[in-house]
Amino acid sequence: xxxxxxxxxxxxxxxxxxxxxxxxxxxxxxxxxxxxxxxxxxxxxxxxxxxxxxxxxxxxxxxxxxxxxxxxxxxxxxxxxxxxxxxxxxxxxxxxxxxxxxxxxxxxxxxxxxxxxxxxxxxxxxxxxxxxxxxxxxxxxxxxxxxxxxxxxxxxxxxxxxxxxxxxxxxxxxxxxxxxxxxxxxxxxxxxxxxxxxxxxxxxxxxxxxxxxxxxxxxxxxxxxxxxxxxxxxxxxxxxxxxxxxxxxxxxxxxxxxxxxxxxxxxxxxxxxxxxxxxxxxxxxxxxxxxxxxxxxxxxxxxxxxxxxxxxxxxxxxxxxxxxxxxxxxxxxxxxxxxxxxxxxxxxxxxxxxxxxxxxxxxxxxxxxxxxxxxxxxxx
Amino acid sequence: xxxxxxxxxxxxxxxxxxxxxxxxxxxxxxxxxxxxxxxxxxxxxxxxxxxxxxxxxxxxxxxxxxxxxxxxxxxxxxxxxxxxxxxxxxxxxxxxxxxxxxxxxxxxxxxxxxxxxxxxxxxxxxxxxx
Ligand SMILES: [Zn+2]
Numbered sequence: 001x002x003x004x005x006x007x008x009x010x011x012x013x014x015x016x017x018x019x020x021x022x023x024x025x026x027x028x029x030x031x032x033x034x035x036x037x038x039x040x041x042x043x044x045x046x047x048x049x050x051x052x053x054x055x056x057x058x059x060x061x062x063x064x065x066x067x068x069x070x071x072x073x074x075x076x077x078x079x080x081x082x083x084x085x086x087x088x089x090x091x092x093x094x095x096x097x098x099x100x101x102x103x104x105x106x107x108x109x110x111x112x113x114x115x116x117x118x119x120x121x122x123x124x125x126x127x128x129x130x131x132x133x134x135x136x137x138x139x140x141x142x143x144x145x146x147x148x149x150x151x152x153x154x155x156x157x158x159x160x161x162x163x164x165x166x167x168x169x170x171x172x173x174x175x176x177x178x179x180x181x182x183x184x185x186x187x188x189x190x191x192x193x194x195x196x197x198x199x200x201x202x203x204x205x206x207x208x209x210x211x212x213x214x215x216x217x218x219x220x221x222x223x224x225x226x227x228x229x230x231x232x233x234x235x236x237x238x239x240x241x242x243x244x245x246x247x248x249x250x251x252x253x254x255x256x257x258x259x260x261x262x263x264x265x266x267x268x269x270x271x272x273x274x275x276x277x278x279x280x281x282x283x284x285x286x287x288x289x290x291x292x293x294x295x296x297x298x299x300x301x302x303x304x305x306x307x308x309x310x311x312x313x314x315x316x317x318x319x320x321x322x323x324x325x326x327x328x329x330x331x332x333x334x335x336x337x338x339x340x341x342x343x344x345x346x347x348x349x350x351x352x353x354x355x356x357x358x359x360x361x362x363x364x365x366x367x368x369x370x371x372x373x374x375x376x377x378x379x380x
Numbered sequence: 381x382x383x384x385x386x387x388x389x390x391x392x393x394x395x396x397x398x399x400x401x402x403x404x405x406x407x408x409x410x411x412x413x414x415x416x417x418x419x420x421x422x423x424x425x426x427x428x429x430x431x432x433x434x435x436x437x438x439x440x441x442x443x444x445x446x447x448x449x450x451x452x453x454x455x456x457x458x459x460x461x462x463x464x465x466x467x468x469x470x471x472x473x474x475x476x477x478x479x480x481x482x483x484x485x486x487x488x489x490x491x492x493x494x495x496x497x498x499x500x501x502x503x504x505x506x507x508x509x510x
Contacts, residue, residue, distance in 0.1 A: 039501035103474075120443035125382035127446025129465060129491060129502045136455045146438075147480060190474040191438040234417050237457055238436070243416070245398070245409035248463040327470040 006093045007221040008378070009103070009210040010039025013339040016205035016328040017174040023055055027206040028064035028109040031334075035105070037207035038085035045066075046210065047101040049075045050092045052108040052233075053333035058069030060109060062274055082238070082280065082368020083229060085336035086110060086376060089209060090227045091301045096213050103212040108338070110331030111123055112202035120242035121369055128245075135199055135283070141238050142285035146193065151288055151303040157181040158306050158323060159284040160326055166313060167323020169354040172338070174329035191305075198284040203329035207337035222347045226266040228256035232371040255373035256280075256293035256365065262365075262377040271295040275359040276346050278339035280366050281324040290365055291319070293373070318356045321346065336374060339364035347380040385410050386488065387427060394488045395427035396466065396503060409414045431508060433473040434482040439473045440481045458484050459506045479505045483508040496499030 012034025051061025237246025435457030454470025
């Protein structure tokens with residue numbers, strides 16, 4: 001069976017933001033219900049469930065289906081940092097492709113703590129020494145991109161301006177006000193060169209996708225043509241794995257590149273076939289780095305690419321029409337499926353005022369702690 | 381903070397303690413039981429050069445989780461002659477006063493007062509004044 005055999009039957013999202021009165025389970029229930037309603041799938045309408053979460057705690061995915069009285073089938077709770085939701089989707093798609101299930105439910109849920117995220121990832125001594133400063137690692141990567149790709153502070157601001165402008169039209173986004181480059185540059189310096197508004201906000205939310213084996217229905221459903229996860233290779237000191245040391249070698253391919261290459265090969269597609277992209281923008285520099293690592297532009301051209309407007313809504317290849325994490329905020333376990341929800345709407349032509357005209361092929365990308373990178377290719 | 385990160389000679393000069401793999405020849409920091417490149421177990425603890433060059437840097441302006449010391453502080457990557465890059469605190473907290481390729485020297489600096497009011501120290505690289 002080919003990779004074209006898995007299709008998206010329905011999607012649902014609980015807006016990303018801060019919802020003090022709601023539990024993470026309630027947000028998950030809302031997203032799951034919406035996706036099932038769209039898919040026309042009732043209780044017992046799927047044979048397995050896969051839940052992505054990083055901060056949800058023990059059996060978080062079970063709690064969502066418990067609340068709906070829909071347990072009994074296998075429920076897999078999946079943690080893969082920022083790629084958790086994508087990892088859940090990959091397992092579900094592979095299981096359907098292998099003939100194990102006809103229909104599977106995939107959902108991502110998160111309620112992030114406020115403030116700088118404390119992660120069990122760092123050893124206590126690194127925390128004590130101040131070396132567990134997540135934004136500082138983003139800043140070191142940003143500095144290298146500025147040295148190596150000619151990226152400027154203005155380019156970083158432009159990414160924020162673009163994504164915040166896109167986010168205005170997304171009811172699921174946390175921030176829906178457009179900002180100017182001057183405002184971005186005037187926001188507090190968190191870690192040079194990164195200003196506060198160049199960093200996404202950890203927050204809360206949920207997203208769900210119902211996958212099923214394609215039955216060759218009419219109406220051209222959105223299909224999952226590749227769904228790939230790759231981890232980092234040893235040696236890169238600034239990889240998302242945040243090791244304490246690495247080699248003096250800049251040729252080590254990052255996990256995003258490994259995942260993209262495998263996904264393009266699986267689908268028989270290349271970057272030039274894409275109409276729309278949702279990519280990881282935990283910080284403004286991360287989006288530019290993703291352009292290069294996903295092959296959306298040649299190495300060293302990321303700054304120029306955003307400067308030319310190529311990744312704007314009306315550009316050659318719109319990136320983050322949803323507003324990206326810079327507008328939506330990032331509920332870790334839900335963010336990758338939020339991207340899949342957005343691309344599904346885009347490929348169906350249902351994205352309303354933020355519609356990328358005529359979009360038929362889309363790419364969703366995440367990369368995060370571990371380090372894991374996911375690339376999901378959808379087409380219609 | 382943690383044993384085995386660095387050593388101090390009697391003359392006060394400090395060295396980071398790296399790991400040197402007898403199978404693949406790669407070095408890493410801090411030293412671990414298994415080689416993080418080839419998984420071999422014949423790792424020998426070996427001091428690293430006390431000087432290197434600055435490769436990337438920033439300043440941390442808000443206290444990260446689990447940190448009780450002062451802010452702002454410098455943070456960066458120093459490249460050592462053993463062909464490895466190491467994550468480190470930087471003694472200079474003003475990024476504008478640092479430059480790419482600058483020669484940096486290892487120092488042991490106070491971090492905060494621990495239990496029993498004993499000083500807790502850590503390693504950091506600072507601009508080489510020699
Ligand atoms: Zn080795």
